[in-house]
Amino acid sequence: MKTLVIGASTNKERYSYKAINNLLAKSHQVVAIGAAKGMVLDVPIETEKLDFHAIDTITLYINPKAQQEYYDYILSLKPRRVIFNPGTENEEFEQILKANNIAFEESCTLVLLATNQY
Numbered sequence: 001m002k003t004l005v006i007g008a009s010t011n012k013e014r015y016s017y018k019a020i021n022n023l024l025a026k027s028h029q030v031v032a033i034g035a036a037k038g039m040v041l042d043v044p045i046e047t048e049k050l051d052f053h054a055i056d057t058i059t060l061y062i063n064p065k066a067q068q069e070y071y072d073y074i075l076s077l078k079p080r081r082v083i084f085n086p087g088t089e090n091e092e093f094e095q096i097l098k099a100n101n102i103a104f105e106e107s108c109t110l111v112l113l114a115t116n117q118y
Contacts, residue, residue: 001028002054004077007061007088008032016061019052019109026113032057032099034074049073057118059083059109064090075100083109 003023008016016032020040023030030051034045049070058079060067067090074082075096081103084090089106097104112118 001056002052003028003030003057004042004052004055005030005032005059005061006074007066008034008040008043010034010040011039011098012046014061015110019059019061019085019113022110022113023118026118028101028118046082052086055079057081057083059085060088061085063088064093067093071096075102078102083104083107083112084108 005016005020008020017040020030020032021044024041030043032043032045033049034042034047037047038045055077056079057075060083070089071093079102082097084104084106085108094104
């Protein structure tokens, strides 16, 4: 399973950074998009919306207003699900996902991984 982290950061204090580390520790494939290029372990953080293939899950670490520019991009990737981490909840986008038959949940990627519910 491949996960796309949107809002990735090289700052070790950020939850997106911790999520990438924990996903890798649980043997998940990870790709990442962030505001600045960088690396988290061996995962490059891209700044452009690349055409990633076979994305199972997209986990969001950007606020609802910033998500708007990603709506069409996320739909084009056809993920199985989108995770809205705390602070990223977005009813408008959830309705768009629902209309496109993409599952979503308001949850915490770190908690899901820690409790083997990812």
